Amino acid sequence: xxxxxxxxxxxxxxxxxxxxxxFNNADAxxxxxxxxxxxxxxxVLASDEYEGRETGKEGQRKASEYLKNEFQKIGLIxxxxxxxxxxxxxxxxxxxxxxxxxxxxxxxxxxxxxxxxDRTSYNVLSNEIIFVGYGINETNYNSFANVEVSNxxxxxxxxxxxxxxxxxxxADGTKSKWSDRKYxxxxxxxxxxxxxxxxxxxxEKYKSYYKHQLEGNxxxxxxxxxxxxxxxxxxxxxxxxxxxxxxxxxxxxxxxxKLSKSKSAPKPLVLKSTIKLDxxxxxQDVRSDNVLAMVPGSDLNDEYLFIxxxxxxxxxxxxxxxxxxxxxxxxxVALLExxxxxxxxxxxxxxxxxxxxxxxxxxEEKGLLGSExxxxxxxxxxxxxxxxxxxxxxxxxxxxxxxxxxxxxxIGADKLSSELHTINEKAAEHVGIKVDYTFNDPKDPNRFYxxxxxxxxxxxxxxxxxxxxxVHADYHKDGDEVQKITFPMLAKRAQxxxxxxWELANRDKRIVVDKQNDFTDTK
Ligand SMILES: [Zn+2]
Numbered sequence: 001x002x003x004x005x006x007x008x009x010x011x012x013x014x015x016x017x018x019x020x021x022x023f024n025n026a027d028a029x030x031x032x033x034x035x036x037x038x039x040x041x042x043x044v045l046a047s048d049e050y051e052g053r054e055t056g057k058e059g060q061r062k063a064s065e066y067l068k069n070e071f072q073k074i075g076l077i078x079x080x081x082x083x084x085x086x087x088x089x090x091x092x093x094x095x096x097x098x099x100x101x102x103x104x105x106x107x108x109x110x111x112x113x114x115x116x117x118d119r120t121s122y123n124v125l126s127n128e129i130i131f132v133g134y135g136i137n138e139t140n141y142n143s144f145a146n147v148e149v150s151n152x153x154x155x156x157x158x159x160x161x162x163x164x165x166x167x168x169x170x171a172d173g174t175k176s177k178w179s180d181r182k183y184x185x186x187x188x189x190x191x192x193x194x195x196x197x198x199x200x201x202x203x204e205k206y207k208s209y210y211k212h213q214l215e216g217n218x219x220x221x222x223x224x225x226x227x228x229x230x231x232x233x234x235x236x237x238x239x240x241x242x243x244x245x246x247x248x249x250x251x252x253x254x255x256x257x258k259l260s261k262s263k264s265a266p267k268p269l270v271l272k273s274t275i276k277l278d279x280x281x282x283x284q285d286v287r288s289d290n291v292l293a294m295v296p297g298s299d300l301n302d303e304y305l306f307i308x309x310x311x312x313x314x315x316x317x318x319x320x321x322x323x324x325x326x327x328x329x330x331x332x333v334a335l336l337e338x339x340x341x342x343x344x345x346x347x348x349x350x351x352x353x354x355x356x357x358x359x360x361x362x363x364e365e366k367g368l369l370g371s372e373x374x375x376x377x378x379x380x381x382x383x384x385x386x387x388x389x390x391x392x393x394x395x396x397x398x399x400x401x402x403x404x405x406x407x408x409x410x411i412g413a414d415k416l417s418s419e420l421h422t423i424n425e426k427a428a429e430h431v432g433i434k435v436d437y438t439f440n441d442p443k444d445p446n447r448f449y450x451x452x453x454x455x456x457x458x459x460x461x462x463x464x465x466x467x468x469x470x471v472h473a474d475y476h477k478d479g480d481e482v483q484k485i486t487f488p489m490l491a492k493r494a495q496x497x498x499x500x501x502w503e504l505a506n507r508d509k510r511i512v513v514d515k516q517n518d519f520t521d522t523k
Pocket of ligand 1: 392452
């Protein structure tokens with residue numbers, strides 16, 4: 001026991017010593033991460049001139065050029081011969097035709113009905129319409145008795161019946177799979193109708209989301225832009241349901257009530273209506289890029305460490321520029337400063353042993369598109385990429401830390417590699433910053449682990465750490481401005497990333513992936 005303790009102590013001391021030595025070597029260079037430079041860069045990138053850096057727009061292109069030039073000025077090299085920018089193609093879909101009428105009564109898109117952008121056109125003209133109630137196909141409850149819905153329009157209600165407060169499909173009175181909207185739609189598609197009109201009782205709740213989806217400039221990666229070929233679905237609000245059933249609100253509510261409380265499926269109902277659906281989306285080609293720059297490693301230069309931050313934001317909305325100083329201007333300027341600190345170390349003969357690649361990503365706000373593109377078309381083999389330290393919002397504090405300027409949330413560092421977690425802890429100790437792990441809890445409802453670019457690396461089994469200040473009242477608002485950034489705090493958090501990267505880049509052995517990947521993303 002004694003011997004064991006002795007060995008363990010020696011080992012631990014060795015570990016302590018190596019960390020201390022490693023961090024002491026970094027001290028002389030961490031001071032290059034300073035508030036003056038951070039503020040200088042952020043005042044440019046988060047100014048109105050950059051128009052909120054929306055992916056595919058002029059402001060984003062300007063920001064990309066700015067970053068490329070600054071990386072070059074600091075002395076970083078492009079990671080490949082193709083230059084600093086990795087361009088990628090996107091597809092935008094803009095709403096053109098938007099007609100949906102029932103018996104010549106026009107319905108308003110996003111107000112009374114909604115169709116998704118997963119296909120470019122919806123074209124249905126029909127007077128063969130069948131209402132199948134809940135559209136459930138079970139032995140104890142069959143909505144499709146003696147009816148053929150193939151090539152007809154099928155109208156279906158969301159949910160399932162509930163008699164005396166108990167669901168009746170499952171024998172134990174619990175909710176069945178038929179309450180799952182996706183399941184029901186897929187089951188219906190197998191019957192090959194020409195259109196599914198899905199009556200959504202929560203339609204009202206989603207109206208603003210639908211509006212945003214249709215009017216907003218949503219983008220998809222071009223290589224993934226496959227036009228859906230399966231049976232189209234139209235989401236309907238109450239007005240559409242009333243019109244189809246030729247019922248006023250009172251009668252409609254009665255039908256609904258009867259349906260929900262009945263133990264057996266009502267007979268499918270042929271609706272004597274004519275519908276005309278003509279919705280078209282025009283496709284637009286959009287181009288964006290990720291900016292990559294590298295500090296070359298010395299002797300372990302077959303391995304690469306990534307530090308990422310997204311430089312895009314949400315652009316101009318209703319004439320207001322959303323400057324995104326914190327989201328993620330703060331992370332973007334931190335990249336420049338950390339890069340400079342490593343470059344200074346290199347000049348002094350203390351450059352990193354492994355290569356460090358700084359990647360400023362775009363398309364994040366459109367759905368992590370730039371990082372998704374990158375991991376599909378990596379410039380550096382993913383197998384040689386040892387880690388991704390991702391910075392997204394580190395210039396402010398959230399409500400839980402009101403006026404606290406000495407904390408940072410770290411998420412995901414322990415998910416794939418326990419060594420990464422330890423290294424980051426030691427670095428935080430050295431910097432003297434408090435790490436808050438609230439959002440690292442898998443049960444945390446915010447699920448931030450899945451919500452920034454690092455996740456695309458984690459999916460590929462690359463250990464990640466995500467540095468974050470939590471959300472605040474100005475999150476995705478036009479008030480996310482430079483004046484509200486606490487620069488000394490931003491510098492300190494960037495230094496934490498710097499020290500963590502320093503140890504990762506210089507240690508003898510590459511950090512080990514010793515944990516099972518978590519693929520529970522529900523998106
Ligand atoms: Zn962000």
